[in-house]
Amino acid sequence: MITLHHCPQTRSMRSLWLLHELEEPFQLRSYPFDRTLRSAEFLTLSPAGRVPALEIDGERMFETGAITEYLCERFSPERLGRMPGTPERMPWLVWLHFAETLSQHTAALTQQHIALYEDHMRSPVVMKLEAARIAKCYDAIEARLDDAPGARDYLLTGGFSAADISVGQAVYMARHFAKIDDYPALSGWYARITDRESFRAALPDGDGIYTRDFYPPWTPE
Template identity: 65%
Template sequence: MITLHHCPQTRSMRVLWLLEELEIDFQVVPYPFDKSLRAPSFLSLSPAGRVPALEMYGETYFESIAIMQILCERFPERGLGREPRDLDRPDWLVWLNFAETITQHSVALTQQHVALYDDSMRSRTVMKLEAARLEKCYAAIENRLSTPVENRDHLLTSGFSAADIAVGQAVYLARFFAKTDEYPELSAWYDRITDRPAFRKALPPKEAGVYSRDFYPAWDE
């Protein structure tokens, strides 16, 4: 049995989306985004107290990008990874890990907007800087998708992969803080990949998740 330990609207969403795309049997153990992640029972699965954790065939794994790579290699028949000798393997690894570059800025903004309850603790400078950094990430994706390659519908020339899942989920989080309207290729790509049934299955149920609003401006005046 495969078990995903999951909080909605966190990094574990990318693993949930991948599991749905793989069309394999798994179960989800949900957690609230609170101190329950510091309980000894959860720390035995993920020593830093962070989701996701994945139990699979008697082994336990943590770190979302590593889990995605493990799953792609365990289930290669779905074609969401790229084999070591595949021409797209280097780009697959680069874009798979670029998701974490995006996410670190969203996490910083989540801390500012959600975790810090007292306005005096929030930093206008940090919030504006991190939102600007998200836009730099958008520009990098826009440039990639604008490269004149035949059938450039996804991040890799060879088509949809776990890299689109990882980066797509990172953009899903980033869009709570920085709009994508000025990036037409990114927006079209995001619409394509989030129209997939597996993405919709990975979305949080209503009134669940970290965010209470659809958009958090860089600074609430």
């Protein structure tokens, strides 16, 4: 049995989306994004107190990239994964882990806009820099999708894969701070991948971290 430990609108959404796409049976345990993740019990699942954590066959895993690689190798080596020795293994790995490059900037902005409650703790300079770094990541995705003859429908020429799930979830989060309207290839790709039932199944049922669809740049009064 697979059990996923998850907080809505966090990186664990990647693992949840992937599990729905795999159509493997699993149990879901959801937590509030608070000090519950620092409890002694949860730290036995994820020693840094982060989600996701995955229990499978009596073993425990954490880190989204590792979880994605393992689940694809085990349950979908040819459709969602790209195995060693195959032509698309290298770009699959690159884009799978590029999701973290984008997510680190979103995490910084989430802290600035949401986790820091007092205005004097926030930094307009940090907010501006991190939003610009998200835009640079969008540039990279746009270039990837638009560099093939006729453009790519997905990050890999061979079709939809877990790389699209990982980067797509990172874009889902980043859109709270930097809009994708000026990126036509990225916008078309994002619309395609989020039209999947597996994506909709991974969306939060109720409250998540974000109370707004978009957080504009903040300046002190």
